[in-house]
Amino acid sequence: MVRLQTSSEEPFLPGRRKLSEGELAILLDGHARHLAGKGGKRAALPFVNFSGLNLAGRQLAGADFTGSVFDGAELAGANLAGAILAGCDLRGADLRGANLRKADLRGACLQAANLAGADLTEADFRPGVIGRPHPTKGFPTVVEEGRSGEMDGANLSGATLDRSLLDGLYAAAADFSDASLKGARMRDANLKGANFAGALMAGAGMSGAVLEDAGFDGADLADGALTGARTHGANLAGAVEPPTRDVVARCAKLVEQARAHAAWVASGGAEGAPTRLDDADLRPAGDALKGLRLTAVSARGANLAGLDLTGVQLQGANLEAADLRGAVLRNADLRGCRLMRADLTRADLTDAVLSPLALGGDRSTPANLTGARLRYAKFDGAEITGAILQDADTRGARLPK
Numbered sequence: 001m002v003r004l005q006t007s008s009e010e011p012f013l014p015g016r017r018k019l020s021e022g023e024l025a026i027l028l029d030g031h032a033r034h035l036a037g038k039g040g041k042r043a044a045l046p047f048v049n050f051s052g053l054n055l056a057g058r059q060l061a062g063a064d065f066t067g068s069v070f071d072g073a074e075l076a077g078a079n080l081a082g083a084i085l086a087g088c089d090l091r092g093a094d095l096r097g098a099n100l101r102k103a104d105l106r107g108a109c110l111q112a113a114n115l116a117g118a119d120l121t122e123a124d125f126r127p128g129v130i131g132r133p134h135p136t137k138g139f140p141t142v143v144e145e146g147r148s149g150e151m152d153g154a155n156l157s158g159a160t161l162d163r164s165l166l167d168g169l170y171a172a173a174a175d176f177s178d179a180s181l182k183g184a185r186m187r188d189a190n191l192k193g194a195n196f197a198g199a200l201m202a203g204a205g206m207s208g209a210v211l212e213d214a215g216f217d218g219a220d221l222a223d224g225a226l227t228g229a230r231t232h233g234a235n236l237a238g239a240v241e242p243p244t245r246d247v248v249a250r251c252a253k254l255v256e257q258a259r260a261h262a263a264w265v266a267s268g269g270a271e272g273a274p275t276r277l278d279d280a281d282l283r284p285a286g287d288a289l290k291g292l293r294l295t296a297v298s299a300r301g302a303n304l305a306g307l308d309l310t311g312v313q314l315q316g317a318n319l320e321a322a323d324l325r326g327a328v329l330r331n332a333d334l335r336g337c338r339l340m341r342a343d344l345t346r347a348d349l350t351d352a353v354l355s356p357l358a359l360g361g362d363r364s365t366p367a368n369l370t371g372a373r374l375r376y377a378k379f380d381g382a383e384i385t386g387a388i389l390q391d392a393d394t395r396g397a398r399l400p401k
Contacts, residue, residue, distance in 0.1 A: 018049045032059040061099070086128055109150040117158045117376055117396045125149040125166045158346065158376035158396045178345050178375050180326060181225075182306075197238075198345060200306060200326045201225040220305055220325070222283065240305075243284050251284040262292040265313075277302050315357050316365070336365040343373045351381040 019027070033040025046066040054074040061081040069089040076096040086106045090113050097117045106128035127148040151171040162182045169189040177197040181204045188208040198218040207228030214231075217238035224242070243251070254277060263272030277299040282289070287308035298318045305325045313333045321341045330350045336357025354367035367387040374389075376396040384400060 017047065019045075024053070028055075028058055028060070031063055035059050035061055056094075105149065107149060110154050111150050112153040113151070114155045115159050116155050118156070118160070120156075120159055120161045120164050123161070123164045125151070125164065125169050127168050180346055182326075198325070200346065202306065222306075240303075243281060247281045248284045251280075251282055254280050254282060255285050255288045258289055258292060258294060258297070261294055261297055265293040265295045282307065334367055337367050339367065339369045339372050341371045342369070344369075344377050345373050345375045347374075347377045349377060349379050349382050352379070352383070354382060354384045354387040356386045
């Protein structure tokens with residue numbers, strides 16, 4: 001296990017100290033100036049009692065909170081990227097939408113915390129040796145104890161945990177629905193009864209993990225995500241199976257057809273040929289469709305989950321009921337695109353265009369997302385004026401204002 005260091009420069013105080021609102025404001029404002037390169041000082045606040053405080057939206061990146069208590073604290077939207085939260089008590093904390101990229105959470109307790117939509121990319125939840133204040137002598141006298149990370153009952157719906165380190169984590173009955181766990185390492189983690197419905201788990205390392213009674217309805221288990229895990233009693237009936245060799249081989253041919261379609265569009269029909277991609281499994285395509293001109297292509301019911309479709313041109317295309325979970329559609333041209341009942345959960349539509357497609361004269365056709373699933377999708381800078389969003393599920397989505 002990794003030994004977590006504590007500071008020896010703090011004054012002696014019994015137990016965890018409680019800061020006044022004035023002291024806290026001065027320290028955190030100084031930290032914000034430090035981050036902005038305007039002087040200030042990095043916040044080093046180990047073994048502090050932040051219970052119940054409102055730190056929502058604060059700039060806390062890189063701060064040291066080792067061993068502190070945030071029980072029930074309000075941290076929604078806070079920037080904690082690279083922060084040291086090792087050994088912290090974050091039980092019941094509100095961390096919705098918080099930025100915890102590369103945060104050090106070794107041995108932290110997040111029991112029943114709300115991390116819906118949070119960014120935990122490459123965060124470290126591994127066990128550690130934690131130093132805590134002596135029960136009678138206080139800090140800096142510490143008592144060391146080994147502790148594994150705890151996340152049982154936590155809400156991680158829509159959270160991003162790509163390449164995070166969750167080895168040995170206790171997360172029984174945690175909610176990972178619609179979360180992204182691509183490349184995450186969860187060896188020997190206890191995930192009994194956890195909910196992975198709709199989760200993207202390609203390449204997750206779960207050897208030795210306990211997944212008894214866990215649910216995987218709609219989860220994408222590509223690249224051997226559950227290899228070596230204990231899945232007795234798990235509900236795998238609705239999981240999306242990894243692409244077979246036949247699917248991979250067929251996908252290569254479909255990519256060539258898509259390129260021919262792009263040539264057909266670019267040449268006005270003089271070169272290439274139009275194609276249909278209905279019900280095709282294109283997951284193995286990776287970024288091969290990136291930037292292609294696929295105007296008016298039909299890909300009804302196609303599986304495009306996780307693809308890099310940056311800059312793709314899909315004007316007037318039919319993507320009805322297509323699976324676009326986690327797809328990257330940055331700067332994509334989706335004018336007049338039919339996306340009824342499509343699943344765009346966690347899709348990145350930053351700067352995408354979903355305005356009506358002009359058909360000549362005074363006629364146009366709108367982008368239609370009726371009944372689409374847009375949970376936790378990103379629409380930063382997107383143009384959606386005129387798009388039809390009737391009955392669309394936009395829970396957790398970042399829609400333009």
